[in-house]
Amino acid sequence: MAPVTDGSTALPAAGPAVVAYAKGDLRIEEAPLAAPGPDEAVVEVAYGGICGSDLHYWLHGAAGESILKAPLVLGHEISGRVVRPAADGTGPAAGTAVAVHPATPGPGAARYPADRPNLSPGCTYLGSAARFPHTDGAFSRYVNLPARMLRALPENLDLRTAALIEPASVAWHAVARAGDVAGKTALVIGSGPIGALAVAVLKRAGAARIVAVDMHAKPLEIAAAVGADEVLAAGDADAIAAVEADVVIESSGNHHGLASAIRGAARGGTVVMVGLLPTGPQPVLISLAITRELDLKGSFRFNDEIDDVIAALADGTLHIEPVITHEYPVAEALEAFGVARNSAESGKVLLSFASDR
Secondary structure, three states: OOOOOOOOOOOOOOEEEEEEEEOOEEEEEEEOOOOOOOOEEEEEEEEEEOOHHHHHHHHHOEEOOEEOOOOEEOOOEEEEEEEEOOOOOOOOOOOOEEEEOOEEOOOOOOOOOOOOHHHOOOOEEOOEOOOOOOEOOOOEOEEEEEHHHEEEOOOOOOHHHHOOHHHHHHHHHHHHHOOOOOOOEEEEEOOOHHHHHHHHHHHHOOOOEEEEEEOOHHHHHHHHHOOOOEEEEOOOHHHHHHHOEEEEEEOOOOHHHHHHHHHHEEEEEEEEEOOOOOOOOOOOOHHHHHHOOOEEEEOOOOOOHHHHHHHHHHOOOOOOHHHEEEEEEHHHHHHHHHHHHOOOOOOEEEEEOOOOO
16 A cells, blocks of 8 residues: 555555564564554665664664563654644644654653653663564664654755754764864774764864874774864874863763773863763773863763754755765664674664665
8 A cells, every 4th residue: 555645544564674673683573553642753764874772673682771571663763744743633744745753752750851762761762672562663674653753854954864864963962062173182092883973073163273083094094084173093002181171072982982982082071972881880081080170070971952953954064964874774783783784894874764765
């Protein structure tokens, strides 16, 4: 059945989905579309970006402490088009190009600031096994999504670039955690997709000097393409320490990168930790952070920054296209995941879901 673009009861046909069953068990299978709830729109997914968490579910059967207990549709970095609007009249109309804010804040016993729902303890995220039943993601040709998750896109923003809006929002949130960066020296440790996007956001925010660090040449090439003024090899400890950055974005997600971030920060500087280190105790240069009076700040997901990202992409002030290095049809998802795993050769790897791509 062809997808409808009005409010009738007909639903699109089943489409391919990317499903993680267990460690090393990733499948592409037909996923029938259930009847949407009254507040849900049916979205035809155009592109999906493969995130580190997607790779972890495939490679390890878990992402941190989120352990697969049942098959999980992966994916939360997506763009697409509404083919059937929510029946309750909320959200974008049929035919609207959209990006997706994949979080659903939830209740919990722990306190958190009301203006920071990303910290709500009961929060769920598309494509996450953090809770059971798991929250299926959107790596499927058709998906039912709450209308409140959808963000209408301006006509001048193509859906391919729009697949980067979610990770760019993570980077935007991290840079915002550092405060005003205009005129300052910034250091980015780890130049994978999030690090490269942080470089682009720093550039837009007016950082005077941006230095990117990575172990591999390809990520450094991408970082330079989106705004880094200098690039350094991760093993060059002396050069990193000599940067003396006012602001450091740590996006490598390992304790060696955090050590480099602390060493590369100027006295009185700020280190924002967006790379998620493994659970459990980690070796950290706390004595150096103390004697230099560094501000160490965590950064987790994002809130309304997604709207700022869309506006900046629409007006051309945020340049992120070079972060995309590969694109595969969903039928070749296994190959795509293999390429995404190789950070020495790839940036952001996209899956294309529409049948005419």
